[in-house]
Amino acid sequence: MPPLPSREEREKHLSEFILSISGWRKVFAGDGDGESLECALSERDAQMLSCAARVLGLWFRERGLGRIALGRDTRPTGAAMENLFLRGLLAAGVEVAPVGVCAVPQFLAFVARGEDLQGFIYLSASHNPPGHNGLKFGLGDGAILAAEPAQEIRERFREQYLSDAAFLEHVLALDRVDPSLLEAARRDQPGHALLAARRYYATVYAVASGSEEGSVQSEFLKRLDQGLRRAAPAVACDFNGSARIHAIDAEALDQFGVALRGMNTTPGTFAHRIVPEGESLEPLKGFMDSLRASEGERAPILGWVPDCDGDRGNLVLCVDKGDGARAIVPDAQATFYLAVLSELAFLELFPPPGGRQIAVVANDPTSLRLEALCRAFGASLFRAEVGEANVIALAREKQRAGWHVRILGEGSNGGNITFPGTVRDPLATVFSVLKLLYLKNAAGTSLWEHALGRLKLPALPAEASAARRLGALLAPSDAFTTTGAFETDALVHLQCRDQARLKAEYEALLTREWLGKCAGFKAAHGIVSYRILNHEGVRTLPGPGNRTGSQDGGWKAEFLDAKGESRAFIWMRGSRTEPVFRVMADVRGDRAFEQELLHWHRETLSRADRAAAS
Numbered sequence: 001m002p003p004l005p006s007r008e009e010r011e012k013h014l015s016e017f018i019l020s021i022s023g024w025r026k027v028f029a030g031d032g033d034g035e036s037l038e039c040a041l042s043e044r045d046a047q048m049l050s051c052a053a054r055v056l057g058l059w060f061r062e063r064g065l066g067r068i069a070l071g072r073d074t075r076p077t078g079a080a081m082e083n084l085f086l087r088g089l090l091a092a093g094v095e096v097a098p099v100g101v102c103a104v105p106q107f108l109a110f111v112a113r114g115e116d117l118q119g120f121i122y123l124s125a126s127h128n129p130p131g132h133n134g135l136k137f138g139l140g141d142g143a144i145l146a147a148e149p150a151q152e153i154r155e156r157f158r159e160q161y162l163s164d165a166a167f168l169e170h171v172l173a174l175d176r177v178d179p180s181l182l183e184a185a186r187r188d189q190p191g192h193a194l195l196a197a198r199r200y201y202a203t204v205y206a207v208a209s210g211s212e213e214g215s216v217q218s219e220f221l222k223r224l225d226q227g228l229r230r231a232a233p234a235v236a237c238d239f240n241g242s243a244r245i246h247a248i249d250a251e252a253l254d255q256f257g258v259a260l261r262g263m264n265t266t267p268g269t270f271a272h273r274i275v276p277e278g279e280s281l282e283p284l285k286g287f288m289d290s291l292r293a294s295e296g297e298r299a300p301i302l303g304w305v306p307d308c309d310g311d312r313g314n315l316v317l318c319v320d321k322g323d324g325a326r327a328i329v330p331d332a333q334a335t336f337y338l339a340v341l342s343e344l345a346f347l348e349l350f351p352p353p354g355g356r357q358i359a360v361v362a363n364d365p366t367s368l369r370l371e372a373l374c375r376a377f378g379a380s381l382f383r384a385e386v387g388e389a390n391v392i393a394l395a396r397e398k399q400r401a402g403w404h405v406r407i408l409g410e411g412s413n414g415g416n417i418t419f420p421g422t423v424r425d426p427l428a429t430v431f432s433v434l435k436l437l438y439l440k441n442a443a444g445t446s447l448w449e450h451a452l453g454r455l456k457l458p459a460l461p462a463e464a465s466a467a468r469r470l471g472a473l474l475a476p477s478d479a480f481t482t483t484g485a486f487e488t489d490a491l492v493h494l495q496c497r498d499q500a501r502l503k504a505e506y507e508a509l510l511t512r513e514w515l516g517k518c519a520g521f522k523a524a525h526g527i528v529s530y531r532i533l534n535h536e537g538v539r540t541l542p543g544p545g546n547r548t549g550s551q552d553g554g555w556k557a558e559f560l561d562a563k564g565e566s567r568a569f570i571w572m573r574g575s576r577t578e579p580v581f582r583v584m585a586d587v588r589g590d591r592a593f594e595q596e597l598l599h600w601h602r603e604t605l606s607r608a609d610r611a612a613a614s
Contacts, residue, residue, distance in 0.1 A: 004171070005044055010162055013044055018134075019157070020576065021150040022387045024052070025125045025134030028077045034129035039076040041084075048161065049081060051170040053088020055157045056121060056137060061094050065118035065139070069192075071099040071107040072123035073243040073309040074268040077133045081123050084174070085135075089121070090181050091173040098189045099196050101267060103247040103310030104136075105425035109203040110196035112142030112422055124243075124309040127275040142422040144389045147537055197248050204252055207421045208431040210352065210406065220350070227438035227446075228256040233466065235430060236261040236291070236303035236316075238284040240276075241269040244310035249427055258434070261300055263287050276305040276314045277414065277486050281329045284316045288327040292318065301466045302433055303327075304426045312415035313426020315433070319474065320467035330474065331484055332414030333367040333586075337477045339416040339429050340370060342436035343407040344377040345451040349441040356404040361395040363387070364535040364554040365571045366411030367586045369480040376454045385535040385554045386410065386573055388424070392417065394538040407432075412485050412584070436473070437466045448473060481594040483584035489598060492572075492605055494579045496612040500551040502574070506608035507532065507544040510557065513604065525593065527559040527567050552576055568593070570601040581605060 005013065017026045028045050030036025041049070060068055068089055072078040082098070089096045097117060099107055104122055111120045118140045125132035137153075138145045145153070160166040206212050209220035235258060239245045245267050250260045263284070264271040273280050284303045292299040304313035315335045319328050330338075340360055347358055358379040362370055363386045374381040382398060384390040388410060395408045395417075409416035415424035418432070440446045448469045452459060455476055460468060483490050496502045514530065521527040534541040535554035541547060554573040558566045568587040574580070583605065585597035 004047070004164075004168060007162055007164065009044075010048075010167070013048060014158065014161060017048065019154045020387070021147045021389045022144060023124075023126070023134055023136040024154075025128060025132055027131050028081075028133045029131035034131040036131040037076045038131070039080060041077055041080045046080070046084060047167075047171050049084045050088055050174050051161045051167055052135070052157055053085040053121075054092050054170040054173055055160050056153065057089040057092025057094050059153055059156065060089075060119050061092055065094070067095040067097060067117055067119075069097045069099060069107065069111045069117050069120040070123075071102045071104070071110075071120070073104070074101055074241055074245075075123075075125065075130055075133050075308060076268065077131075078123055081133055081135075085121060085123065086182065086185060087174045087177045088170075090177045090185070096185050097192050098185055099192045100189050101243050101246055102193065102196055103243045103306070105203070105311055105421065105423050105427065106196050106200040106247050108142040108423050109200040109421075110192065111138075111140060112420075113199040113202055114195075115140075122309070126309055127307040127312065129274060130270055130308070143392050144423075146393055147389060150389065193246075200248055201252065203421060204248070204427055204431070207418045207425070207428045208435070210346065210350065212420065223441070224435065224439050225256050227440060228258055228434065231438055231466070232257050232259075232298075233434070233438070234259040234261060234291075234298060234300040236263070236284060236288055236300040237313075237426075238263050238271075238281075238287065238303065238305045240264045240271055240274065240280075240305060241267055242274075242306050242308045242310050243267070244306040244313075244426070247310060247427070252427065253430075256434075261287075261291065261303075270308075274308050275486055276307050276312055277332055278329075278484060281305050281314060281316050285327045285329055288316055288318060292325065292327070297465070301437070301470075302430065304430060306426050310426070311424040312413065313424075313429055314414040315429065317470055317474075318467045319471045320465060321471040321475075322468075325465065325467035330477075331482060333369065333411050333480070333482050334474060334477045335414040335429065336362070336366065336409055336411035336416055337369055337373060338436070338474065339409075339418075339432040340407055341373060341451055341473060342432040342447060343418060344373070344379055345447040345454065346432075346435060346439070347404070347406060348377065348454075349445060349447060349450055352404055352406075354404070356402055359398050359403040359405050361391055361398065361405055361408035363391055363410040363412060364533070364540075364556055365485075365573075365584055365586070367480055367482045368566050368569065368588060369477050370411060371566060372476065372588075373455075376456075383535060383540060384538050386412070388417075390537050392422070395419075397538055412482075437469055480586065480588055481591050482586045483594060483598055485582070485584070489602065490582055490584055492581045492583055492602055494574075494581060494605070494609040494613075496609050497579050498612060499574045500547070502608055502612045503547070503551060503555055504545065505611045506555075506605060509604050509608055509611075511544075513600075517600075521559065525559075525567055525587075525589065526561045528562050530557050530559045532557050550576075568597060570597055572601070572605065
């Protein structure tokens with residue numbers, strides 16, 4: 001065994017490991033840019049991960065959670081990490097059910113749909129480049145662990161990793177694992193993978209139908225099958241080497257006569273950047289355009305691009321806005337908008353029992369287009385701080401309070417979570433769009449016709465193509481412009497690490513500058529006032545300075561018209577690990593207005609940074 005690093009070396013190494021409530025991640029391969037395809041782990045990374053694996057295993061065991069699922073995506077370092085976590089969990093005395101490479105929605109269906117598993121660890125860095133890797137963890141409900149226990153585990157890991165005695169014990173424990181236990185766990189892996197696929201089928205049908213009851217599902221599936229087989233649409237997916245390649249997508253769609261055309265289907269071979277936004281969707285757009293040129297109306301009506309773990313799938317759509325059908329790349333906010341539109345229409349045409357008030361839950365930078373959409377359907381929109389765990393926690397809080405929350409998500413990143421699912425799932429998004437285009441209720445009313453009425457849009461003839469329907473339904477979303485999460489101007493590098501001081505300086509500048517801006521905003525955009533909202537976990541705290549703790553949650557200024565309705569907002573949220581802020585602007589208007597607000601926002605933030613750092 002090589003010499004163990006000193007405490008000082010471990011402190012430096014730990015500073016490179018981002019530990020958030022939504023997951024832990026680090027660059028494990030290459031020289032720091034994260035683009036390396038090396039598969040080996042350094043000795044220090046292996047030791048740190050050994051410690052993390054056993055700390056997590058002991059935390060599970062102390063709570064009587066003795067059987068844990070383990071899965072991963074297709075990153076190059078995944079196999080080495082999987083081996084360490086398998087040994088580390090066994091060294092902690094818990095039983096492990098390894099699934100191998102598995103799309104995270106399929107993996108979490110394996111966890112949630114059965115009483116045989118009490119927790120999970122999934123190895124992935126989501127949308128980050130291939131040299132990154134990390135982990136997510138949770139309990140037997142299949143949801144990411146809530147903030148409080150996640151914080152407890154994070155602090156325990158820090159303490160144990162920096163303790164000489166504890167660190168040495170964790171590392172040495174992995175070498176004492178009984179080889180027969182390792183062999184048995186690996187031998188059972190194919191069986192777990194098959195069971196994960198079966199359980200995922202059950203989740204997909206429950207999510208699409210909105211019910212766990214067999215009779216309700218059967219009736220729904222019959223109606224959906226009638227619409228889809230009559231139209232026989234095709235869809236497409238750019239798998240981009242992701243874990244989604246091993247999911248049930250093609251088989252689940254084929255049961256309804258929907259053909260899936262795939263590209264980049266070799267696991268671990270990434271044809272372009274992993275994050276499924278912007279330029280990453282262009283190859284699929286080209287693929288769909290080429291199929292339309294050769295196949296006409298039989299070409300795919302929609303396609304999606306997942307990230308590496310397969311939980312986010314932003315869409316490419318074939319749209320006709322009156323000038324002919326063509327593939328377009330809508331922004332991530334439009335993907336979420338379309339899924340929510342479908343599910344709100346579905347809830348009205350296929351109402352759930354109980355007559356509860358409908359609500360949607362989203363993160364704080366989700367576009368105002370969702371506010372307008374929810375108003376059109378009489379639904380309420382609640383917002384949580386960025387982070388999938390925060391959004392899920394708020395949704396469950398609202399459910400306990402009596403709300404019917406069917407769909408939720410981080411609209412700023414695309415994708416959606418639809419209950420009873422517990423994670424973003426592109427197959428749920430695809431079925432939402434297919435329902436919107438092809439599903440009718442018992443009275444013969446289709447979702448797309450009902451949605452057009454709710455949105456007060458002109459009716460279309462019943463024989464209108466799917467592309468024409470999509471073009472019409474997206475029109476209200478097209479009236480908004482939002483900064484993309486991965487645009488160059490969406491990140492501001494700063495000097496000040498004290499977010500409380502920085503935000504106070506920003507708010508003081510905003511108050512002064514508003515006096516010079518308000519007349520122009522009123523004349524050009526009908527904006528007469530603004531309000532500040534602070535988002536901390538599941539809480540929204542209104543007003544400047546109304547923040548607690550380290551004050552590192554989301555911050556937003558909404559700009560209001562004379563009726564008190566939001567016409568635009570600017571948003572920011574600082575990193576908890578480095579002096580950078582993610583920023584965005586969202587407007588009911590064109591790109592010029594969005595750029596005007598974003599430029600002002602960035603300039604004000606930079607000035608506040610200089611004042612706070614001085």
